[in-house]
Amino acid sequence: MAGSVTGLVLAGGQGSRMGGVDKGLQPFRGLPLAAHALQRLYTQAGSRLDGCAINANRHLAAYEAMGVPVWTDVVSDHPGPLAGFLTGLRLCPTPYLLTVPCDAPLYPLDLLERLATALEAQQADLALAAGPDLEADPTGQTHRPQPVFCLMSVGLHDSLTQYLEAGERKITTWMARHRVALVPFDHPQDDPRAFANANTLAELRALERDA
Ligand SMILES: Nc1nc2c(ncn2[C@@H]2O[C@H](COP(=O)(O)OP(=O)(O)OP(=O)(O)O)[C@@H](O)[C@H]2O)c(=O)[nH]1
Numbered sequence: 001m002a003g004s005v006t007g008l009v010l011a012g013g014q015g016s017r018m019g020g021v022d023k024g025l026q027p028f029r030g031l032p033l034a035a036h037a038l039q040r041l042y043t044q045a046g047s048r049l050d051g052c053a054i055n056a057n058r059h060l061a062a063y064e065a066m067g068v069p070v071w072t073d074v075v076s077d078h079p080g081p082l083a084g085f086l087t088g089l090r091l092c093p094t095p096y097l098l099t100v101p102c103d104a105p106l107y108p109l110d111l112l113e114r115l116a117t118a119l120e121a122q123q124a125d126l127a128l129a130a131g132p133d134l135e136a137d138p139t140g141q142t143h144r145p146q147p148v149f150c151l152m153s154v155g156l157h158d159s160l161t162q163y164l165e166a167g168e169r170k171i172t173t174w175m176a177r178h179r180v181a182l183v184p185f186d187h188p189q190d191d192p193r194a195f196a197n198a199n200t201l202a203e204l205r206a207l208e209r210d211a
């Protein structure tokens with residue numbers, strides 16, 4: 001899979017829990033959240049990444065200034081993260097797409113490596129991370145799928161088109177139609193807060209303080 005993956009930062013949401021601001025442009029340690037996510041894509045271990053893009057629907061010039069192509073949603077009405085997936089699958093120039101959300105600036109630097117290894121070993125259509133569910137269990141012992149951290153084959157495009165056209169929205173229900181490799185990030189050296197995401201400004205400030 002060397003050199004055959006495009007990394008996509010998902011920043012197309014409405015940020016309603018953040019008061020409707022453009023979440024990807026909110027500063028985290030002096031840099032916009034989307035720029036953090038992009039930087040972490042470029043510093044992924046291994047050499048599988050061919051290029052990157054950002055999925056955004058507002059303030060496009062600000063995202064373009066981050067130096068990669070900006071892809072706006074190919075479907076309207078903000079149906080959720082799957083709109084970002086569909087946009088990526090349609091425009092992706094490589095056989096595989098890796099998505100990361102813009103609001104989780106601490107995600108693992110070996111994300112792509114571990115998802116790709118599992119995808120290949122299990123001959124899966126998509127691989128997704130499972131990380132600690134800190135809301136349910138602050139000790140970090142309980143894990144749950146983190147479906148927006150997903151490595152997938154662009155061959156899934158038609159399936160997702162049909163799913164969204166049928167009015168479906170739920171990400172895990174769509175994934176369950178395919179061969180899924182679930183990759184737990186539960187090694188002793190894994191940061192339990194790697195998948196922490198900021199949905200409110202208070203969560204963003206807390207993440208910034210504690211990181
Ligand atoms: N392209 C696109 N991405 C979305 C959409 N909704 C959510 N996302 C992205 O999916 C990821 C997870 O989204 P959430 O944090 O649940 O949603 P959000 O829209 O950012 O914020 P809320 O409105 O507060 O739920 C983020 O990276 C969002 O940018 C959408 O309608 N279109």
Ligand SMILES: [Mg+2]
Pocket residue numbers: 101103197198199
């Ligand atoms: Mg979120």
